Amino acid sequence: MDPRYEERGIRVKSICMTYNKTTSSKTALTESGVDLHLELKGSGLRVGLTEALREAVRSGRLTPGTRLPSSRTLAQDLGVARSTVTECYSTLVEEGWLTARHGSGTQVAERAQPLRKPAPAPQPRQSKPTHGLGPGAADYADFPRTAWLGAARRAFAAAPHSAFGYGDALGRMELREALSNYLSRVRGVYADPGRIVICSGYHHGLGVMARALKEQGTNTVAVEAYGLSIYRDLLSDAGMRTPPIEVDEGGALTIELDTLPPAAALSLTPAHQFPSGYALSTERRSTVIDWARRTGGILLEDDYDGEFRYDRKPVGALQGLDPDHVVYFGTASKSIAPALRLSWMVVPERLMPAVTRAKGRVDTVSVLDQLIFTEFLTSGAFDRHVRSRRHSYRQRREDLLHAISMQTEDVKLIGMAAGLQAVLTLPTGTESWMLQAAARQGLTVSGLSEFRHPQADGPGLWSDGLVVNFSAVSDSAWSSALQSLMRVLP
Incomplete structure (x- = not known):
């Protein structure tokens, strides 16, 4: 090991270098840069520093366009001769890892792309639901x-x-x-x-x-x-x-x-x-x-x-x-x-x-x-906010109730006039295919059976139903979501 390592106590072969990433305006390095951990490798300071910077660029920890400290500043931070840093920079410029321009300092080359893991095999794209009417959500635009x-x-x-x-x-x-x-x-x-x-x-x-x-x-x-x-x-x-x-x-x-x-x-x-x-x-x-x-x-x-x-x-x-x-x-x-x-x-x-x-x-x-x-x-x-939402959700529930009454006699909206969702009871044995039909319409709704306790005896008072969250979409999307829902119902 180089005796200078011993003098500086760098037995773990690691140092921290302060640098600042460039911005769109290519601002100069400031004293309040971020820290970068470098592991020195090789038999000497110059070789160790060169390999550490090369690895930092290769791994992506120093991204393209990052401006490095001047050779004088880095030499002072490390307590080494400026010529050591200058030789290191020159080597990496020649190899294409860095670029050096008069007045612009030394930067990581734009073409120095880090090593990346192979991209995963493309998966079949899942169609995104048009309207999410599942429980638990609300109109977050509000x-x-x-x-x-x-x-x-x-x-x-x-x-x-x-x-x-x-x-x-x-x-x-x-x-x-x-x-x-x-x-x-x-x-x-x-x-x-x-x-x-x-x-x-x-x-x-x-x-x-x-x-x-x-x-x-x-x-x-x-x-x-x-x-x-x-x-x-x-x-x-x-x-x-x-x-x-x-x-x-x-x-x-x-x-x-x-x-x-x-x-x-x-x-x-x-x-x-x-x-x-x-x-x-x-x-x-x-x-x-x-x-x-x-x-x-x-x-x-x-x-x-x-x-x-x-x-x-x-x-x-x-x-x-x-x-x-x-x-x-x-x-x-x-x-x-x-x-x-x-x-x-x-x-x-x-x-x-x-x-x-x-x-x-x-x-x-x-x-x-x-x-x-x-x-x-x-x-x-x-x-004031609750009153505003209460007015909006009351109107949506009334819209839902009216649309169902005009659409079918086989579906009933149960429960009192309250809350953010409603249960629509369905003819026995139809819940599963209703959910499939809703998915084809781009709707996310839940079946009532999803909420049934697994230890409860039998299907309960309501065997089949849809749980529709009428608060989950924006005001502008509610009319379209309601129309899609009506196309699902018998």
Whole structure:
């Protein structure tokens, strides 16, 4: 090894060189360039540096057009003679790896393309659906960009310096206080700020609650016989049994609660059952509360779209009847956008210690987004946005209902006037080929059977159906999507 390596302690044969990629205006190298790791190879500094730069170009880490430091600057950075760098540059220019022009410095040659892996064999192109009417999506073109940016400017201007550090694991207190007022006013939820926990989406919150319940000795979380499999799988992964509770026009069939073990939990969507669209009846609301009090059970209330009721004012949340036995879940995913990853839980006081431990010691939700949403909520922008969407979605549901009535008597839209999707019941045995016909029309819709619990007995009250998300396309595309859907129906 060259003794100069020993003097500089370069036993790992690696150095870092500072460089700056050129821009369209070919700006000069600045002191604040980015770092590039080079591994020196060979028996001397010149040979090692030459091979390291050659490999950096060959591998693509130095891209064509990148401007290198001057020979004087690089020599000073490496602590070597300038002639060593000059000879290295000259060699690479002669080989075609670099170019050198007076006044332009030394750059990676445009023709020096990095080695690339062989391109994969072309795959048959899949036709992209024209209209996506599957559940879970919304009209993202309707995101309130201007109002959100305004809230961001105001929130950042008012934020204390401490807000830019690590946040409270349970969420910013400003947001928890704002949600306390909002949920009490709009959903009838008893929500002390100290019992509100901010989460990164409903999936995250449900996972936290599952771990907390497991710690308390709960091994069973009953679920509605129709619902999203991703949440059943999450509970199963947490070690929970998930027996199904049947669903009909009155919501979850509460008579089946007597089959559950003591201290079990029940997950349900009482304001608007997903995906059937029915609300839990008044009698059954009382029944599930009585069951929880009698057995010590916990009710997990998923209020995923409680803001969107079209025929009258929404029924208040179940949590308001008994805050000590109901965990209330809310989310911004349906009302604003899932990309925010903002949701909240209102937790019974007796579960707060276990939930706090399950949540962890560091906040998992962007503090900055929490501050923005707080401002968006308290300024009234959220209420205005929800009212605007409510008007749009009400009209779309009416369009869908009218189109079906004009098209066929064999298909019925079930459920109440609420939410972002609707179930269209079909003649028995037709769901599969209806889905195929929809695909041929460029439509993405889901079959009702997709949401049926695999352990549920029989096909359920509704054997065949389509779940149509009328909120998933833009206003300009809705008419075309509706026409395509009508061509599918019998």
